Each structure stands twice: as structure tokens, then as C-alpha cells.
Amino acid sequence: MTESKIREHLKTKIFGRRMYSLDSIDSTNTHLKSLAVEGAEEGTLVITEEQTAGKGRLGRTWQTQKGMNLTFSVLLRPNISANHLGIISIAAGVAVAEAIQELCKIQAECKWPNDILFDDKKLCGILCESVISPSKFSAVIVGIGVNVNQTMFPTELNDIATSIARATGTTADRAALLAKILERLEFWYDKIQSDQTEEIIVQWKKNTTMLGKKISVNRQGAVLDGIAKEVDADGSLIFQTNGGEINIHSGDVTIIHS
Numbered sequence: 736m737t738e739s740k741i742r743e744h745l746k747t748k749i750f751g752r753r754m755y756s757l758d759s760i761d762s763t764n765t766h767l768k769s770l771a772v773e774g775a776e777e778g779t780l781v782i783t784e785e786q787t788a789g790k791g792r793l794g795r796t797w798q799t800q801k802g803m804n805l806t807f808s809v810l811l812r813p814n815i816s817a818n819h820l821g822i823i824s825i826a827a828g829v830a831v832a833e834a835i836q837e838l839c840k841i842q843a844e845c846k847w848p849n850d851i852l853f854d855d856k857k858l859c860g861i862l863c864e865s866v867i868s869p870s871k872f873s874a875v876i877v878g879i880g881v882n883v884n885q886t887m888f889p890t891e892l893n894d895i896a897t898s899i900a901r902a903t904g905t906t907a908d909r910a911a912l913l914a915k916i917l918e919r920l921e922f923w924y925d926k927i928q929s930d931q932t933e934e935i936i937v938q939w940k941k942n943t944t945m946l947g948k949k950i951s952v953n954r955q956g957a958v959l960d961g962i963a964k965e966v967d968a969d970g971s972l973i974f975q976t977n978g979g980e981i982n983i984h985s986g987d988v989t990i991i992h993s
């Protein structure tokens with residue numbers, strides 16, 4: 736996927752206009768963090784065909800087949816405080832789900848906090864990280880990994896991961912999909928910047944089936960069962976347990992299918 740192919744599809748104002756298109760890197764999030772500290776501008780995109788140390792949420796790794804998927808990070812410099820990171824990852828989830836639905840015609844759905852599923856299997860993972868540096872260039876890195884054209888997965892992922900190609904039976908145009916994700920992300924980010932975050936929550940809720948379902952939440956080894964009730968204005972999950980309702984800001988959620 737060449738930079739010029741991506742630019743052919745790009746309709747954004749700022750997202751992806753400054754682009755680093757790489758063949759291989761440790762992690763696009765890690766690389767973009769260093770660029771952020773050096774003062775890179777908002778909307779800067781780092782995209783790669785391969786990561787040698789891809790990062791997942793909760794200290795996990797993210798591994799995908801070279802040249803088959805979308806592996807990228809976008810730099811944001813929001814005018815909101817770091818504890819609003821939740822709404823940014825909710826917005827990123829909505830952007831990815833919408834882009835996949837529109838271009839690939841499959842019912843990609845959002846799972847809190849920021850997975851995209853198809854047929855209950857993971858199509859995409861999102862890792863948002865904030866950068867707080869002494870030089871006051873604070874920033875948020877939105878890292879997105881979409882399984883696009885990979886059809887073979889390692890045994891341990893085979894039943895829990897899927898891809899657009901697996902879902903549709905055809906290969907997808909990665910450059911077109913990337914451009915559409917950036918377009919939708921920029922749209923929702925503008926809402927965050929103009930304090931219209933309710934619309935993002937409404938849209939996220941339209942794209943999920945998990946609310947009202949039984950879930951199990953693992954927070955650093957402590958497992959709690961309950962019901963996923965709502966997503967709050969800050970992007971946290973309102974979780975109904977036997978002991979009452981609590982807001983969860985991070986954790987590993989399993990949907991219990993009955």
C-alpha cells in the first residue's frame with residue numbers, strides 16, 4: 736500500500752495529511768509517541784505493513800501478518816483533559832465500525848471499550864495512549880489495528896479473531912478503508928473538540944448489541960459478573976452488579992451468551 740494510493744482516497748482536512756508510511760517498525764504507537772514529543776502536528780499518521788513489537792491493551796501484544804491488514808496510529812492534540820480519553824476511544828470505535836459497514840457492507844459492531852467485532856469475533860483492536868511530556872506537547876495517540884485481508888490466524892486466535900476477507904469472502908481495498916476510517920474519525924473528533932460528545936455515545940449505542948447483556952469484567956485479575964447497562968457521557972461503562980451500579984473505565988469484558 737503506497738502513500739500515493741492512500742492520498743488518492745484521502746478526503747480529510749488534517750488527519751493523514753502528514754504521513755509516515757513505513758515497511759516495518761516496532762509499534763506505530765511507540766513511533767508516533769516520539770514524534771509527538773518532538774512536536775509533530777495534530778493528524779500525523781504513522782502506518783506500517785508490519786510491527787515487530789505491536790502493542791495491545793492491558794499489556795498484551797498485537798500480532799498480524801505483514802502486508803495484509805491496517806496497522807496505524809493517528810496523533811490528536813485534544814483540548815480536553817486526559818481523563819476524557821474514554822470518549823476518544825469510543826469515537827475511534829464508531830469511526831472504524833462505520834467505515835467497515837459503508838465500504839465492506841458487513842455488520843461490524845462495537846464492543847466496549849473499543850473492540851470491533853463481526854460474528855462475535857474480533858475484527859479490530861484500538862489502543863489509545865496519552866502522552867504527557869514536560870515540554871507541554873501533550874497528545875493522544877490513537878492506534879488502530881484492523882484485520883483486513885488476513886485469512887489465516889494462529890491456532891490460539893482462530894476462534895476469537897476474524898477479518899474483513901473472512902467475513903466477505905473477498906479482499907478489501909486497504910487504502911480506501913484507511914481513508915474512510917480517517918474521514919469518520921476526523922468527523923467525530925470535531926464533535927469532541929466542539930463539546931458535542933453525546934452524539935458519539937448515541938452512535939456507539941446504535942452500533943452495539945452488548946447493552947443489556949450479561950458480561951464478566953476482569954480488572955487486574957478481579958472478575959465481576961453483571962449487566963452492561965449503559966455507556967456514560969465520558970465513555971465509561973455503567974455496570975450493574977449485585978452490589979449496585981458502578982462506572983468502569985478500563986478492563987477486559989467478556990459477553991456471556993445465554
Ligand code: BTN
Nearest residue numbers: 762764789790791792860878880
Ligand atoms: C487491543 O485490542 O488490545 C488493541 C490493539 C491495538 C493494535 C494497534 S495496531 C496499531 C497500533 N500500534 C500498536 O502497537 N498497537 C496499535
